[in-house]
Amino acid sequence: MSLLDVNGLGITFGGLKAVNDxxxxxxPGEIVSVIGPxxxxxxxxxxxxxxxxxxxxxxxxLDGRDVTGIAPNRLAEMGLSRTFQNLQVFQExxxxxxxxxxxxxxERGPVLADLLSLPSMRRRAARAREGARGLLARxxxxxxxxxxxxxxxxxALKRLEIARALALRPKxxxxxxxxxxxxxxxxxxxxALIAELAAAGxxxxxxxxxxxxVMRISNHIVVxxxxxxxxxxxxxxxxxxxxxxxAYLGAEETEAADADG
Amino acid sequence: MEARRKWxxxxxxxxxxxxxxxxFPSGYYYRVGALIFVNGLSVIGLVILIGYAGQISLGxxxxxxxxxxxxxxxxxxxxxxxxLALILGAVISGLLALLIGRPILRLKGYYLAxxxxxxxxxxxxxxxxxxxxxxxxxxxxxxxxxxRALLRDLGWRISGGEFWYGASGIALLVGxxxxxxxxxxxxxxxxxxxHGSEVAASTVGIDVARQKLRAFVISAVYASVAGSLLxxxxxxxxxxxxxxxxxxxxxxxxxxxxxxxxxxxxxGAAILTLLPQVLTxxxxxxxxxxxxxMILVMIFLPQGLLPSxxxxxxxxxx
Numbered sequence: 001m002s003l004l005d006v007n008g009l010g011i012t013f014g015g016l017k018a019v020n021d022x023x024x025x026x027x028p029g030e031i032v033s034v035i036g037p038x039x040x041x042x043x044x045x046x047x048x049x050x051x052x053x054x055x056x057x058x059x060x061x062l063d064g065r066d067v068t069g070i071a072p073n074r075l076a077e078m079g080l081s082r083t084f085q086n087l088q089v090f091q092e093x094x095x096x097x098x099x100x101x102x103x104x105x106x107e108r109g110p111v112l113a114d115l116l117s118l119p120s121m122r123r124r125a126a127r128a129r130e131g132a133r134g135l136l137a138r139x140x141x142x143x144x145x146x147x148x149x150x151x152x153x154x155x156a157l158k159r160l161e162i163a164r165a166l167a168l169r170p171k172x173x174x175x176x177x178x179x180x181x182x183x184x185x186x187x188x189x190x191x192a193l194i195a196e197l198a199a200a201g202x203x204x205x206x207x208x209x210x211x212x213x214v215m216r217i218s219n220h221i222v223v224x225x226x227x228x229x230x231x232x233x234x235x236x237x238x239x240x241x242x243x244x245x246x247a248y249l250g251a252e253e254t255e256a257a258d259a260d261g
Numbered sequence: 262m263e264a265r266r267k268w269x270x271x272x273x274x275x276x277x278x279x280x281x282x283x284x285f286p287s288g289y290y291y292r293v294g295a296l297i298f299v300n301g302l303s304v305i306g307l308v309i310l311i312g313y314a315g316q317i318s319l320g321x322x323x324x325x326x327x328x329x330x331x332x333x334x335x336x337x338x339x340x341x342x343x344x345l346a347l348i349l350g351a352v353i354s355g356l357l358a359l360l361i362g363r364p365i366l367r368l369k370g371y372y373l374a375x376x377x378x379x380x381x382x383x384x385x386x387x388x389x390x391x392x393x394x395x396x397x398x399x400x401x402x403x404x405x406x407x408x409r410a411l412l413r414d415l416g417w418r419i420s421g422g423e424f425w426y427g428a429s430g431i432a433l434l435v436g437x438x439x440x441x442x443x444x445x446x447x448x449x450x451x452x453x454x455x456h457g458s459e460v461a462a463s464t465v466g467i468d469v470a471r472q473k474l475r476a477f478v479i480s481a482v483y484a485s486v487a488g489s490l491l492x493x494x495x496x497x498x499x500x501x502x503x504x505x506x507x508x509x510x511x512x513x514x515x516x517x518x519x520x521x522x523x524x525x526x527x528x529g530a531a532i533l534t535l536l537p538q539v540l541t542x543x544x545x546x547x548x549x550x551x552x553x554x555m556i557l558v559m560i561f562l563p564q565g566l567l568p569s570x571x572x573x574x575x576x577x578x579x
């Protein structure tokens with residue numbers, strides 16, 4: 001049994017099949033990348049798996065349980081966590097508070113205890129704060145913990161989102177272009193972090209445009225084009241696949257021309 | 262660090278409440294002060310709803326009306342002590358908010374504003390039209406709380422104005438304390454995060470609908486208690502307390518002072534309560550002034566008075 005099983009997943013937007021009949025699975029500790037040209041349906045696929053969109057067809061199973069169309073907060077409780085391509089940071093909260101929000105499931109308690117600031121609430125919050133500081137150190141944002149998140153650079157915000165997603169202690173982590181907008185050093189750091197997480201047993205599902213990074217760290221690659229899966233396999237197999245070269249690598253030049261993601 | 266900021270804010274508020282009476286030119290100002298504190302209390306409730314959770318309500322005066330009329334009708338019809346009637350009003354308001362909030366909070370933006378507006382109008386119509394029970398538009402008298410008589414028996418003679426100044430001040434402090442506790446708590450963070458991004462909030466496990474509902478219920482209880490205190494200190498109440506203009510007034514106070522800031526909201530309440538009292542011209546043009554204040558704040562100080570000033574001071578310090 002796989003950790004994540006995606007089976008025949010599809011969705012239609014106004015007559016357009018944005019994603020059609022996509023199936024694949026992810027094992028614990030495995031790094032699976034979803035690649036494809038812009039508009040291939042990668043983010044839409046992520047949104048369906050993480051419960052942001054209701055799939056039109058097909059099923060998603062997590063740990064053997066059918067979780068198709070379940071609300072994101074329920075999926076979070078079951079160990080699925082994600083980041084966003086177009087940053088979804090809590091801008092007006094501090095950097096530390098952003099990560100603390102990721103500890104919500106661990107630090108939440110009776111609302112009355114929160115209103116009265118009872119010692120039980122302060123203990124819960126203190127534990128979460130300790131963990132959050134550890135995660136911030138891990139993504140090298142510990143010095144910025146008191147800053148408003150909105151004041152961080154793009155690359156720092158990307159790392160902040162990863163820290164927040166890790167706060168959930170996920171079994172599977174969906175990363176939507178974690179290295180986009182990061183410089184070479186930052187990309188390498190994210191690269192190393194992903195490998196470290198996978199080594200710790202967390203399954204990683206990755207959308208990334210940096211092909212070098214994808215080829216280097218992925219165990220398995222799923223290739224989408226026009227919403228359909230056109231190939232999958234290990235990096236070597238996929239990069240030799242003639243269909244992939246035609247659809248994806250051939251499209252790279254036009255993609256570079258309009259690199260708005 | 263956060264905890265220290267909380268106590269500083271509370272200390273500032275407590276000091277102001279304690280010191281202001283020394284500057285009062287007449288006993289009348291105790292009444293004005295008490296009114297400011299009561300308005301401040303209901304506006305702090307809106308800070309939780311609008312400032313923390315990012316939801317708008319244009320019908321919160323409806324809950325103030327429920328609180329006020331609970332204190333008028335509870336003692337008359339159920340033989341309740343006015344203090345218990347205040348609690349009953351708060352419970353009814355909270356339950357009602359829970360009931361209507363569930364479907365209403367699924368709505369977003371102006372749909373939510375319109376739905377809450379409808380609720381406020383409904384309560385105000387009921388209070389106006391059910392003459393047999395509520396006395397209609399002429400209002401109804403409210404029994405005395407009886408606490409002042411108790412204090413007198415204990416040998417502490419204070420005027421009604423002084424008593425309500427103190428009682429409302431304490432209520433405001435408690436309200437501010439609770440709201441500041443909430444701000445820096447798991448629940449408060451969850452509310453504030455959905456203000457930032459609902460999608461992201463739900464992917465970290467926050468039940469968005471539930472947190473909105475919590476903010477709505479808590480703010481309804483604030484408004485209800487404020488309405489009760491208003492009824493008790495005036496000894497008389499009319500349906501205006503639940504009227505649309507009162508809802509607008511509350512939101513304007515919150516927005517003027519700073520909708521994310523407990524202390525700012527109190528400042529907003531103070532300014533807009535004082536204006537018509539000090540400059541009687543404003544009483545006639547109150548609606549005009551409210552509208553103008555709203556527009557000017559939105560254009561020039563979208564964060565509100567106090568946060569904008571604080572930011573400017575901080576900017577200069579660096």
